[in-house]
Amino acid sequence: MANTAELTHAELDNIIDPPALVQGKDDLASITDTVCNVAENKPPRAWYIAFLISLGVLGMLGASIVYLVITGVGVWGNNQPVAWGWPIVNFVFWVGIGHAGTLISAVLYLFRQGWRTGINRFAEAMTIFAVICAGMFPAIHVGRIWVIYWVFPIPNQMALWPNFRSPLLWDVFAVSTYFSVSLLFWYMGMVPDLASLRDRAKKKMSRLLYGIFALGWTGANRQWHRYERVYLLLAALATPLVLSVHSVVSFDFATSQLPGWHTTILPPYFVAGAIFSGFAMVVTLAVPARALFGLRNLITMRHLELMNKVILATGLMVGYAYAMEFFISWYSGNKYEGFAFVNRAFGSYAWAYWIMVSCNVLVPQIFWFKRFRRSIPVMFVISIFVNIGMWFERFVIVVTSLNRDFLPSSWHYFSPTYVDFATLIGSFGLFLTLFLLFCRFLPQVAIAEVKLQTPHAHAHHGDDH
Amino acid sequence: MSLFHFPRWTDVFRPLMGLAAIGAPVYLTVLFYYGASPKTLAVGFQPIQPVPFSHAVHAGDLGMDCRYCHSTVEDSAHAAVPTASTCMNCHERILPDSPKLLPVREAARNGEPLEWLRVHDLPDYVYFNHSAHLSKGVGCVECHGRVDRMDVVTQEQPLSMGWCLDCHRNPDERIRPKDEVTNMGWEPPAGEYRDEIGAELVQSYNIHPRQDCSTCHR
Amino acid sequence: MSNNSSAELHGIIAEYHTVEEILAAAETVREAGYTRWDCHTPMPVHGLDRAMGVRETRLPWVVLIAGLTGGGLGVLMQWWMNAIDYNYRISGKPDWSLPANIPVAFETTVLFAAFAAFFAMWIANGLPRWFNPLSRNARFARATDDRFFVAIQASDPMFDQDATAAMLSSSGAHAVETVEEPDETSRPPAVFRGAVWSLVSLAMLPLFLVAMARYNTSDKPRVHLVPDMDFAKRIKAQAVSDLFADGRGTRPPVAGTFALEDxxxxxxxxxxxxxxxxxxxxxxxxxxxxxxxxxxxxxxxxxxxxxxxxxxxxxxxxxxxxxxxxxxxxxxxxxxxxxxxxxxxxxxxxxxxxxxxxxxxxxxxxxxxxxxxxxxxxxxxxxxxxxxxxxxxxxxxxxxx
Amino acid sequence: MNPVNVNREPVLAPDLAARVSRVGLVLAVLGLGAGFALGAAEGDNLRHFFWAYLVGFAFFFTFTLGGLFFVLVQHVTGAKWSVSVRRMGEFAMNTVPALGIMAIPLLYPLLTNAGREEFGGLLWPWVQPHGEHADLVAMKEPFLNVPFFIGRMVFYLLVWWLMARFFMKRSLQQDTDRDPAYAPTIAMRKLSAPGIIVFALTLSFASFDWLMSTAPEWFSTIFGVYIFAGCVLTIHAWLVISSVFLQKQGYMKKEVNAEHYHDLGKFMTAFTVFWAYIAFSQFMLIWYANLPEETGFFHSRTTEAWKTMSYLLIVTNFFVPFFGFLSRHVKRKPKMLAMWAVYVLIVHWLDLYWLVMPSMSPESNPFGLIEVATTIGAFGLFLWAFARQGVRHSVLAYGDPKLGDCLAHENY
Missing domain, CATH: 1.10.760.10 (Cytochrome c-like domain)
Structure with missing residues (x-):
């Protein structure tokens, strides 16, 4: 008794949802070809240029770290009362960036968002590298980097243990667990794709190397069965893990009694901010990467648009948190709390605050319009704005709460040194170097998972299923 | 075959990887536990001193009390190394021409100190007070070992924080009557036990070893 | 049954082009009663488990148990380390502060569960297995690209080279090929064995050095990892100090003064x-x-x-x-x-x-x-x-x- | 997955709906009446009654707001799996008028002088700041004053009513109107996104107003999110219960299957964890910083009278449902899942009770028939408003273009 207005899947998608996720000639072989060709062929010249630049910037990071280690943390702008300067800002910034990958992989997987497959590999790699950058900052911030192992509970000649009541120690556990699990997740997703690369490789060395990491995968169904189940389990584990990591980072601030830091909404607010900045970074990277490596059919406009929607949504959540903090700072009746927020908006760092608000809350509103959501130049610029805004959010949180101490006599305007700048810019060198290497040698798109999203992966046996 | 294939013998990696997965953590743990232990790194330090002074002769054979030379040990944090003039108390007339004692005579004559090498040297961020320990009945031997049997003084104890805490947590076994602190060979009277005597002394000496950070790191 | 299968035969593979074909073939093979066989596909094919009769894996249980173990150990570790073995008061919190232990216990739960999931999957799937006779077949390389294969092992009790091949052909296979067991020794080459033994012996060296250090004395001072902390620039009793002209750290009384007990x-x-x-x-x-x-x-x-x-x-x-x-x-x-x-x-x-x-x-x-x-x-x-x-x-x- | 061809026919259950709504009405009258009688008998100027009434009101409100959020979020994400149960969510959100009726008695403690001498007011203590925090509370007067408070209350209800009407109307339109341009579908899709913003702000401020201000000296930025977690948990539980009930009565046998229950179960698991996460964040941060202006809330909940319940909530609201929902089999067995859903509703009510009542009486847990009666009454009122809609409308959104996908949907 089918109605005249009965819809087919495709029609419905055309009207309500944009076109299918994999575009162009999307038979299985061409998906393999598209992705594997990147790893098999010489990269475009732009890659070499980018790689050289990144290496140079990475060198700058190395130099600034060496200088820091042999001299001491005094080379940074950190001083009383702003003892947590840029290193912690950068740490929180990079950890935030590192959230999109596992979120796209795990949370969207659980929500059955098929569109994740185009970008998840990419975003997971980004997570790994961002967490490496993030982990570096507290490590160099401790000053005596060679005894950093003291943060782990290892039996030692001091017969003492780390203080588990300290949120900073929770960070150690959260970030290292997050890194390990993300690495497992990334690698596990890559095993079948590495097998594809192995089986196509003509050179002995690439067959050997891809072969070693493919673990001898042959796509046997009994293996796929366990593989899929474990992938689901890892996703289910990684989802609360993602939430926990940035919540724990927020605890570094929120467990304190400092006005502007101690607020109960900080955990979910940090998580939303992390997703926000992470997605922005994925867009920033995906836009040039898909053009450079010819992945437009796999990372389609629909992917980008959906990511822009997520950016809009999480940007609003961040805005909600800003508003709640402001309201409650008044409602609490606590003068110090009220001062901290007024000081943020109108104090000596008002410029940073308003950069933050405009980049994070105002600018993304343009994504309400479909035209802009689907415009490559607009989204690229906005994603960069969001990255900047989220860096400033951490700057505002760290610096404004500290720089005006309880004692006006110790008020101090924090300014970074050139080493601060070199380290921050250098961390982008580390990130991009790793990322470019990934783009060059590893499957940038989850081949098997994209295949699963095509009609070829499903038997067409009627509707009485 | 033109293409590379993993040969059959690569199957040997399967047990090997399992073995390495279990073996490597065990190996690293053992290596770190023993290798990084102060018992390995610090114990056994035996520097060559400017004068081959033998504690075994002076404190052991002659039975001289530690305090004859280290006379400040009961009153100050630092157990003073004796000046050359203290040596000359006796060596003015004993072995006055011994070549081994030449540096001592030189030092006594011109006032230039002898540069003894410290054997038991705590890091500078650690505060240790000799008088506090002696006045509560901690014998020299507890930290320095049987110096009265050493021809060349050697570090016998790790002097690590864990080792310090060990005693600060369980002082009973290390406490002796105050008048026996310099007696290297002191043993509890027959039929009595060290920990029981110690427990009583901890009571009567009112000993409450502190364990907070600022006790030593001040 | 396997009367004419030679010792060198590894098995038979059959190639299919679509999901429908492999699903149908899988049902055929299962119904024929084979046990030592599998389907090889470039991506997971839903419905294939049912067609092949693959039973639900028990891995989730492993993960649950590992997770609970991890969480339990996480709490236990914090309790023992902060409340028992090295207890000290900090920021007014009790020695054992359960709310403060939850984040770390949560992380250890996830860590244990995730590692258990990952490695239990390796073990259950027999990974890594780099050597595989199937990979010698040029056609089979497309199993990770765009083709679907059924592979039946010669060791299957039902296996009969001709009958099995015929069954696969009739199941709609586009090609059926036999795969031979490569004639290779399983003994690693001497170079490799030598390398392993050298590595093992080399690994003994640090242990030997540690043992040496433990039972010997040395006139060399220990290595100070943080020399500037171990040797601070401060004035020490009876030591040289370049702060004073006479180089003495221990100061005599200032001229014209004397100690109260003197x-x-x-x-x-x-x-x-x-x-x-x-x-x-x-x-x-x-x-x-x-x-x-x-x-x-x-x-x-x-x-x-x-x-x-x-x-x-x-x-x-x-x-x-x-x-x-x-x-x-x-x-x-x-x-x-x-x-x-x-x-x-x-x-x-x-x-x-x-x-x-x-x-x-x-x-x-x-x-x-x-x-x-x-x-x-x-x-x-x-x-x-x-x-x-x-x-x-x-x-x-x-x-x- | 290819969509299943759907018979675009309404699923009508007017008799059943009428019967259920009558039960609801009887429960409402009996429950609220009994509560009122019991309250009046206590001789405390109805103070206890009004606090208990607020718990019941909050319970009702989480159903309505949960329904609103559920509908909004399905549209904003273009969810396909939920189409067959969405109409029940729409019924739940469309109970705003009844919620408005229920809000009217709350004016009494706002506008009368009853009880001021003895307790400084019947319900919200800020109406007449008193006690040791009087100065602090008086400072909040620009926000916490009676006219503004009532104004906000009317505003929230009005906004929710407009939103519920908008989405209900479009959804019904979808059923009968075979518009090839899918105007209602697209309109709902478009407005759901700003709708969620409005929802988030109104829900947060409503929970600040109605619940957080029962302890006016206390504050927590996460409070709105905490209430939100309860709303989402409630609506998913309610969808399970109502679907199982309908199926038991012979309706929607095919339209709601194990896959849908599985998803609803997953959301209950997820939001059980989410609730725990939010509750833990709120508690841990306040416990850790130990600031006098914040700890009062948890202090009054760890007195002798409330300690047991506070600890018990951790078990009943997190551990028990979490491990209960963990198994795939539980989520796919409708009856078992429905039992868990009932459990979730009960412990959710306990959570609300724990949130409100210690502010009235920190020294003793006043739990008694009066709370049970008012809550049953509030629930009855909700049930009446909920089921009334089934008399006129199909219980299935049978015209939704995504229904075919919904029925073909399969979990992995």
Missing amino acids: MEAVGADPAYYTGKLGDSFVTDFPLEVTPELMQRGQERFGIYCAVCHGDDGRGKGMVAQRAAVLSPATWVAPTDLHTQPVVDLASGQLFDSISNGVRNMPGYSSQISYQDRWAIVLYTRALQRSQAASAQDIPEGVNLR
């Missing part, structure tokens, strides 16, 4: 500080005589005097005995404190002898404090008395046996 410098209480009043030695004891002072005197006598004078004061101390043997030419035997001239000395003169020495005896003023010198004088008196005691000295009521 009033001798200003001539206060000369009887106590010098043992003299004017030019004559005092005979009165300048301190209150107490049993404690006597005991102190006995102890100090043991430390400083007995080495030469002997515990009984008769000049037969250990040093004296040894010196007499070592340097008979220069050594002068110490005085017997019980000789009448010594007994007759004024207390002040005994004090003066200890302080400034007498004849061959050096002065001990740098080693013994004023009070201790008086204590020694007191004890010497008691000692002299004890050695020349008579029956009248025994107090009334003391029972002599």
Whole structure:
């Protein structure tokens, strides 16, 4: 008794949802070809240029770290009362960036968002590298980097243990667990794709190397069965893990009694901010990467648009948190709390605050319009704005709460040194170097998972299923 | 075959990887536990001193009390190394021409100190007070070992924080009557036990070893 | 059954082009009763589990148990480390603060569960298995690209080369091929074996060095990882300090000053500080005589005097005995404190002898404090008395046996 | 997955709906009446009654707001799996008028002088600041004053009513109107995104107003999110219960299957964890910083009278449902899942009770028939308003273009 207005899947998608996720000639072989060709062929010249630049910037990071280690943390702008300067800002910034990958992989997987497959590999790699950058900052911030192992509970000649009541120690556990699990997740997703690369490789060395990491995968169904189940389990584990990591980072601030830091909404607010900045970074990277490596059919406009929607949504959540903090700072009746927020908006760092608000809350509103959501130049610029805004959010949180101490006599305007700048810019060198290497040698798109999203992966046996 | 294939013998990696997965953590743990232990790194330090002074002769054979030379040990944090003039108390007339004692005579004559090498040297961020320990009945031997049997003084104890805490947590076994602190060979009277005597002394000496950070790191 | 399968045969593979084909073929093979076979596909094919009759994996249980273990261990670790083994108060929190332990316990839960999931999957799937006869088949390389395969192993009890091949052909396969077992030795090459053994031996070296270090002494100081912390720029007792022109860390009193316990410098209480009043030695004891002072005197006598004078004061101390043997030419035997001239000395003169020495005896003023010198004088008196005691000295009521 | 061909026919259950709504009405009248009688008998100027009434009101409100959020979020994400149960969510959100009726008695403690002498007011203590925090509370007067408070209350209800009407109307339109341009579908899709913003702000401020201000000296930025977690949990539980009930009565046998229950179960698991996460964040941060202006809330909940319940909530609201929902089999067995859903509703009510009542009486847990009666009454009122809609409308959104996908949907 089918109605005249009965819809087919495709029609419905055309009207309500944009076109299918994999575009162009999307038979299985061409998906393999598209992705594997990147790893098999010489990269475009732009890659070499980018790689050289990144290496140079990475060198700058190395130099600034060496200088820091042999001299001491005094080379940074950190001083009383702003003892947590840029290193912690950068740490929180990079950890935030590192959230999109596992979120796209795990949370969207659980929500059955098929569109994740185009970008998840990419975003997971980004997570790994961002967490490496993030982990570096507290490590160099401790000053005596060679005894950093003291943060782990290892039996030692001091017969003492780390203080588990300290949120900073929770960070150690959260970030290292997050890194390990993300690495497992990334690698596990890559095993079948590495097998594809192995089986196509003509050179002995690439067959050997891809072969070693493919673990001898042959796509046997009994293996796929366990593989899929474990992938689901890892996703289910990684989802609360993602939430926990940035919540724990927020605890570094929120467990304190400092006005502007101690607020109960900080955990979910940090998580939303992390997703926000992470997605922005994925867009920033995906836009040039898909053009450079010819992945437009796999990372389609629909992917980008959906990511822009997520950016809009999480940007609003961040805005909600800003508003709640402001309201409650008044409602609490606590003068110090009220001062901290007024000081943020109108104090000596008002410029940073308003950069933050405009980049994070105002600018993304343009994504309400479909035209802009689907415009490559607009989204690229906005994603960069969001990255900047989220860096400033951490700057505002760290610096404004500290720089005006309880004692006006110790008020101090924090300014970074050139080493601060070199380290921050250098961390982008580390990130991009790793990322470019990934783009060059590893499957940038989850081949098997994209295949699963095509009609070829499903038997067409009627509707009485 | 033109293409590379993993040969059959690569199957040997399967047990090997399992073995390495279990073996490597065990190996690293053992290596770190023993290798990084102060018992390995610090114990056994035996520097060559400017004068081959033998504690075994002076404190052991002659039975001289530690305090004859280290006379400040009961009153100050630092157990003073004796000046050359203290040596000359006796060596003015004993072995006055011994070549081994030449540096001592030189030092006594011109006032230039002898540069003894410290054997038991705590890091500078650690505060240790000799008088506090002696006045509560901690014998020299507890930290320095049987110096009265050493021809060349050697570090016998790790002097690590864990080792310090060990005693600060369980002082009973290390406490002796105050008048026996310099007696290297002191043993509890027959039929009595060290920990029981110690427990009583901890009571009567009112000993409450502190364990907070600022006790030593001040 | 497998009468004509040769030893070199690994199995038979059949190639299919679509999901429908592989699903149908999988059902055919399962219904034929094969057990040692599998389908190889470039991506997971939903419905294939049902078609092949693959049973649900038990891995989730492994993960649950690992997760609970991880969480339990996380709490246990924090409890033991912070509340039992090294308990200290910090920021007003109880030693065992469960709310503060939740984040770490959560992380260990996830860590254990994730690692268990990952490696249990390896183990259950028999990974890694780099050597695989199937990979020698050129056609099979497309199993990770765009083709679907059924592979039946020759070791299957149902396997019969011709019948199996025929069954696969009839199931709609686009190609059916046999895969041979490669004729290769499973013994690793000598180079590899050598490398493994060298590595193992090399790994023993650090252990050996550790053992050496543990059972040997060394005249080299230990390695200081943080030298600037271990050796701070501060003034240490009896050590050189370049802060002062004379290079001495231990400072003498500033010119014109003296320590409060050293009033001798200003001539206060000369009887106590010098043992003299004017030019004559005092005979009165300048301190209150107490049993404690006597005991102190006995102890100090043991430390400083007995080495030469002997515990009984008769000049037969250990040093004296040894010196007499070592340097008979220069050594002068110490005085017997019980000789009448010594007994007759004024207390002040005994004090003066200890302080400034007498004849061959050096002065001990740098080693013994004023009070201790008086204590020694007191004890010497008691000692002299004890050695020349008579029956009248025994107090009334003391029972002599 | 290819969509299943759907028979675009309404699923009508007017008789059943009428019967259920009558039950609801009877429960409402009996429950609220009994509560009122019991309250009046206590002789405390109805103070206890009004606090208990607020718990019941909050319970009702989480159903309505949960329904609103559920509908909004399905549209904003273009969810396909939920189409067959969405109409029940729409019924739940469309109970705003009844919620408005229920809000009217709350004016009494706002506008009368009853009880001021004895307790400084019947319900919200800020109406007449008193006690040791009087100065602090008085400072909040620009926000916490009676006219503004009532104004806000009317505003929230009005906004929710407009939103519920908008989405209900479009959804019904979808059923009958075979518009090839899918105007209602697209309109709902478009307005759901700003709708969620409005929802987030109104829900947060409503929970600040109605619940957080029962302890006016206390504050927590996360409070709105905490209430939100309860709303989402409630609506998913309610969808399970109502679907199982309908199926038991012979309706929607095919339209709601194990896959849909599985998803609803997953959301209950997820939001059980989410609730725990939010509750833990709120508690831990306040416990850790130990600031006097914040700890009062938890202090009054760890007195002798409330300690047991506070600890028990951790078990009943997190551990028990979490492990209960963990198994795939539980989520796919409708009856078992429905039992868990009932459990979730009960412990959710306990959570609200724990949130409100210690502010009235920190020294003793006043739990008694009066709370049970008012809550049953509030629930009855909700049930009446909920089921009334089934008399006129199909219980299935049978015209939704995504229904075919919904029925073909399969979990992995």
